[in-house]
Amino acid sequence: MATASIRPAAVAGYFYPDDPHALRAQIGEMLAAAVPLETVSAPKALIVPHAGYVYSGPVAASAYANLAGLRDVVRRVVLLGPAHRMAVRAFALPAAQFFSTPLGQIPMSRGDWEALQARPDVVVDDRPHAAEHSLEVQLPFLQTVLDAFELVPLLVGNASTEAVAEIIETLWGGPETLIVISSDLSHYHPYGQAQSCDRATVDQILTLRSGIDHEQACGATPVNGLLRAAAQHGLEPHLLDLRNSGDTAGDRSRVVGYASIAFSQSHAHAHAARH
Template sequence: MTPSTVRPAAVAGLFYPGQAAVLRTQIDGELAAVKAGSTQLPPKMLLVPHAGYVYSGPVAAHAYATLAGARGRIRRVVLLGPAHRVALRGLAAPTASAFETPLGRVAVDQAAIASLADLPQLSRRDDAHATEHSLEVQLPFLQSLLGDFTLVPLVVGHASPAEVAEVIERLWGGDETLILISSDLSHYLPYAQAQASDRATIDQVLHLDPALAHEQACGATPLGGALLAARRHGLQPRLLDLRNSGDTAGDRARVVGYAAVAFESPDPLGAALLARARNAIADALGLPTGPEPGHHALDEPGATFVTLRRGGELRGCIGTLEAQRPLAHDVRLHALGAAFRDSRFAPLAAWEFESLEIEVSLLDPSEPIAASSEAEALRALQPGVDGVVLEYRGRHATFLPQVWEQLPAPVDFLAALKRKAGLPEDFWTEALRLARYRVRKFAELRP
């Protein structure tokens, strides 16, 4: 490998530290700050932001933390990001045989790129890569976590989601291949406006809707193609973090939005929990039940919420915050509670069962939110990610992370949670206790 074939780092010292030791320290710190979730296999695909590390690093770390156990397992990364500095039709691959950062060189998988040679939307353009930051900023995180891997770097210009998806399909591979999509969300909106816009964008992403505009995400084109591919392969999206530069770097006048999303193969534990929830309700109604796949975690203590909907409207929701019984028993108990003992609704009737949509949320243990003021508490909340528990002198209330879909602004979310606990919206005292938890959400794929 000669120096002339290496694409040198273009934004080291600008978007991220240019010295290897400082860079490693920053990445290690960002990853250490991420609360470890439930152990799972690495995702097949990730959505990660690409701003300077001081702005987007804390959000990117939530995506990269899912790769903590992937060293030696993931050996190839297909990396797609938008073209910021060169007008480009289609997708551009480099001729360089390696990309360089302060942490060393990453070999380009030229054989994989050669396999795309017959696609008219692909070209070889080193100028598209020379100063492009959307791909480069991902490499130090990948180098830190994966060690030795090869790279398929693709800058995406004007193209259709279908054209991007066709390229991704060619490179899909197996467990050895990670698909990485680099994109920020809204740009330079006021803080509250950005929160609402980014929440709407992420709702589309979580529904695998590829019809994204570039005002929503600078990487709308590669992301749209990735969402098409995710739908074809049955991947399930999971929101890991959603914030903006006003949360990470202070200035809220004009912010840029960032999200971390994992796209994973269907979890066998989810299928096992959903089957038991549906069968518990069917059995209580005297209706036929179906098969129940097994899973080793079912006999372990676990805490679930079961949410029922019909036609998209809430029909019942019951659960517990702390693990008190085996997971299989817990999910059956709360399925029956949501169907027949939620005081907000009449007991479920047999005629409603066929159109029932069931969702199971598996809760991680909660952790306290340290806040001496309401403003501090609002800054600590992570919209779309945190479930929140409120306690005050015997009053308790909780909202699952799904509630952010209706209340995307932290101030509205917390106000509604206080109302649920029977407190005034403007109530605050240092004796009020808040805690956060995360969930793994499993929903049935109904026709």
Template sequence: MLTIRAPAVAGTFYPGLATDLSDDIAALLANAAQDRAKPPKVPHDTPKALIVPHAGYIYSGSTAALAYQCLAAGRQRIRRVVLLGPVHRVPVHGLALPGATAFDTPLGRIPIDTVAVAALAHLPQVVTSPAAHAQEHSLEVQLPFLQTVLDRFTLIPLAVGDATPREVAEVLELLWGGSETLIVISSDLSHFLPYRSAQKVDQDTVQHILQLDSHLTHEQACGGTPVNGLLLAARKHQLQPELLGLCNSGDTAGDKIRVVGYAAVAFRQGGHHEH
């Protein structure tokens, strides 16, 4: 029986009409392609993993697009997306699956990878919580971008609550796969600091990410737990991080009194990482 997780923030965090949404994403991706300050180190090497922000598109869509426009070369090859983001509304212990067979957005339906879900069943840190997913935006806002830049793919969505970085890394390891699998970690950076303070804090946080330092706090990144788990896995797999963009809401659509930070980071296969 189909169990569909309906969109919860369409019309608020992003446009609710498919035509408007497609137009917005196309514009964001086109701008991102032009705004890259430098070409990627390996232009045709599709990232294995991304860190992307999850605010409304008016605030962080331009930063998220910097990450998603890197996936062009993997459009047909990527067939599975492992998507992790922090819970904002319903607390959970561990990493929560939605108990659904598909996610809907205005752009269509994305099937859940039921084989992968079954493979996670033996892990004690993996639970099922439809409530944790029902109103959660951190995962949902990534889906229209993924539907735009990829062809057909299945999804493994995990809403991360009270867990350790090692527990997250264990889940990622089980789902790691090959070039057909993309890992997306949804996280904003600092919250509600004055503009200049946020810039300093976020620049420091990004340096820790680029050093694969898996000790970020939730004050540095609201998705600190899944980010830390990815950084542990990235170190093990010798992924090389690249900062694609860094800004805050004061640079996009908000005031500069209390801002939220956003970064886009790509992780590619490589023999070393930058310090």
């Protein structure tokens, strides 16, 4: 296999351990400390943070701990996150056919990879993916909580809420598909100010109100698209964890906010669908 077809891990040893044994141990500890929310049944979508594991890993683990019952169900993960390193016009797919982490390689969903290229707002370009952490840091968690799965990794740039919702809709699938939106919340406010700002953002998400801006969340664009799609599908959001780097591993003068939110079928909607 040509190495050009593999996107190697870019932030292993920096955002998370590059030794597979240390990585498994750290993820195992974080998952063990996370308490799944009993009211959340089979999440269809997650919003999870993407900082270094010492900062946001425990918050991310609170989302991934809720996937325990889906280990052998989910076979396809649609993963959207912001491009931090390089401007992306709308959506960027990698040319690479595998993403590599210290825990192994994850294959692209080849059919989706080919179909998405028919969209004029999707480019195939390895460059914005090469050093990007927002998607990569989710992969070791996914490799730990799921059995074998295929990946649809999209970096989101200057796209409209409607375009993101539409692309999520085309990839929606059934129970075999999990949608993961990678986003942190506010950046570099003092601790108390960040708490207030992030709580307001989370309240907006919990009422499925799009219109979140990039001061509120670095992944605002994919978050807004998910909120639109979730409303259309009758999904109900559940807050799993809300903290910031001042709570986990940083000082409190300039913090970054993190939340994990699961979206699952609302009981009312599921009941209606059965009639």
